[in-house]
Amino acid sequence: MSLHKFCVKIFAENASAVRLDAFIPIYHRWIQKQAVEGLLVDVADYGHLPQSPGVMLVAHEADYCMDSMEGPLGLLYNRKAPAGGRLSDRIAAAFRAALGACVKLENEPEFQGKLRFNAGGAVFIANDRLLAPNTEEAFQALRSDLSAAVAKVYPGNFELRRISSDPRSRLTVQVGSLEPVRDVSALLARLS
């Protein structure tokens, strides 16, 4: 599958302890310091909308959102630009970028250690209805590449479960570790 556009979302554990406003200065700082990978362009603020992409760090290759549109609050990495390599490698790279942002956010002084991400699972969204419509066939076609990537994050045991069969929605897969995982830093270390 030649899928290039997809998202990886890592959920926050204690969303109620976090104010969306706090992400605005953080993302601006990241742009100043070029703190995460990609050509960082701007910060978009949708904090006025409930269940939305929240506050978004827009980059040329991918966006980083504190998203509550795709389930509870979490860091959503939305890969937009085509990248080289096999699909499994591209997906693994997206996991690495998402986890890297999560680790950085956990260490930002604004949160004083209150922001923690759930290392036990993630969501993968294929953001291309032409190549990967929300069908069982497309899920099966994607499974091997997605499994190969996820195996790098959770080398022990994991499960992939398709969420929602609404044909209008994007193909969305719940990724869950079947073994305990310490934290997102540990996951990131596996991909580094």
Place this chain on the structure above:
Amino acid sequence: MTPSWKDHLGDRVPADLAREIEIFENEIALRKQGKIDEKVFAETRLRRGAYGQRYDNGQRNDGLRTQTLAYPSADLTKGPSTLWDAPGMQRIKIPYGGLNPLQLEALAECAEEYSDGILHVTTRQDIQLHYVHIEETPSLFRRLAAVGITTREACGNTVRNVTGCPLAGVCRTETFDVTPYAKATAKFLLGHKDTQSFGRKFKIAFSGCAENACGLAMMHDVGAVAKVQDGKRGFEFFVGGGLGSVPNQAKLFDGFLPEQELLPMCQAISRVFARLGEKKNRNTARLKFLVNKLGLDEFRKLVLEERKALPDDPAWTAYLKNLKVTDEKPIKPAKALNGQAKPEGFDAWLKTNVYRQSQEGYAVATVTLPLGDFTARQARALADAARKYVGEPIRLTVEQNLLFRWVSEADLPALFGDLRAMGLGEPGAGTIVDITACPGTDTCKLGISSSRGLAGELRTRLASRMIAMDEAVRGLKIKVSGCFNSCGQHHVADLGFYGVSRKKGSWTVPHFQVLVGGQWDHNAGAYGLAVIAVPSKRIPEVVDRMTDAFLRERQKGETFQGWIKRIGKAKVRTMLEDLSGIPGHDENPSFFSDWRDPREYTTGDMGVGECAGEVVSPLDFGLAAAEREAFEAQLTLESGDLEKAGYQAFHSMFTAAKELVLTKKPVADFAPTVANEFRTLFYDTKLFWDPFAGGKFAQYFFHAMENPPSRPTAEAVHRLIEEAQLFIEAAHSCRLKL
């Protein structure tokens, strides 16, 4: 072979649109090969609605310094100073704001896959998507075309989206339903050969009645207001209106234009505009300038001559045989709201968001969209709700909301429950919390201050006080633009704001001009004027102070506009004067950044010297004097002394120009000398030029100098004051460059 939307959609894309899109796809390829000039490509993409976006020149100040955005396509451009890979805005025309659920779902898919998942409703009933890459637009176009949406002529020098009253067909006060006429006009003029060589954009609006504002006919190039005469349908037909930097009230072209003359008259006007409208100077190229230049009578004469010469076209009247084509059929029987269980919050929502239709037992429900935004997921949920309660009919409004029409009244509690579940059950539609705002500095290249940031802040503050708010204040309208161009329609609000900047020492401070006296009713019947510039961070205090004073001082039955008129703008200015001050940077650094943007509001590389915050130059004093003179001109205008007001407005420009010249050399206090020196030192050198408007503002001064008004009309003086204010704003901008 990689699948493509072109193959996948096949003949679901109408042939004419398919061809259009294919041509554009080829033009993209040719531009990438350098075989199309960047200016030509820019107009080409604009005519497909593909706009530029802030920072697309590859430069962005991050608050510390200006960073270069090194995109992969390097120097390849999609227009002058517009980099190929820089994200852009896609405007999507929705004629008269009419949508169906299938179209809403297609828009949602495009928002997710090509944009940032957000759909933004504009003040002209369009949808905009942001952060779109130019190379994805052909697929986006095809997916929209497959559900009957075209982006063709959404931007560029074309007939833009034809807007219409969103209550058309269900309104209690309309003369007749203007929907089929708006639809026919949009269809007839789209891609018409007579609309392809305008010097500037051309906007048309339809209204069902003269009293209510929904269509805003008076602020359009062509405004048609439904009218019946001798039992026959037609329109009060207006021309030459427009907002922009200097707003113009439309003029009555024909008190009754019969319905069969609507399309040929639009065509005749298009031909005259294309033939005689300004082509070189885009700042004077709108139809309003042509009407003013020729005079209404001469313009009318030329149009009527053109009309006579037009070859007959069956399309002019074909649609009249089936005006019911846009009629909507409810899917639920009419049933009164009577005894149904009401969810919490329902009564407040009912009061502000529900309009009882002319058809008994049915209502229009307004979905309040915060800042005109909704998410792709919400769009799908709205499509589901539309199918469940009303079937097809959805409309977008110029107040950036969305309407469900034909809701059986008995279904209102259930609909409210569904909207609340999707996070769209907020009350307050059409009230002071339902603030209109253009994109401003968030994404617009022209934005000076953060209109959305301010609107969001005001909305949050006011919403928390809604329950205890007096009715008279609750009904006020606030509209915010990020610059003088008026996309947020600040001229027709009770309280309007547009973004400007001011210097404090070597710091630049975001401000908003405060406008009062605007009128939303009567199809945008009067335009407000700026009374004072206030730092952005003090605008909430402006709103509080103005609304408190209104409540305290208003007389029985007095409107906000009536109150402003009675107390006069001088008192308004006095009331707000102390808020115009800027604290020192050390004292309150928050004034030096904009709403919801922590970056220092500077040009990025400006050094800060000792005591910089306290230095006030003679030029600053001079520009303040010019502002004061422009304000005094307003007061004189209010008093009815038109000649004096006109002179004061001109003199305020003279003062600002003289102060600028004085920064370079001594100059006599004599207008022709100052004008000559100003031209040489600031106009010819382009020092005074606005990056987007060019020399337009300087030309206001030169024009006033060369054409002193004899026996001026109130409208002409009003316009001169507007021009003087813009000239002074340009002088402030120029001051930043000195």
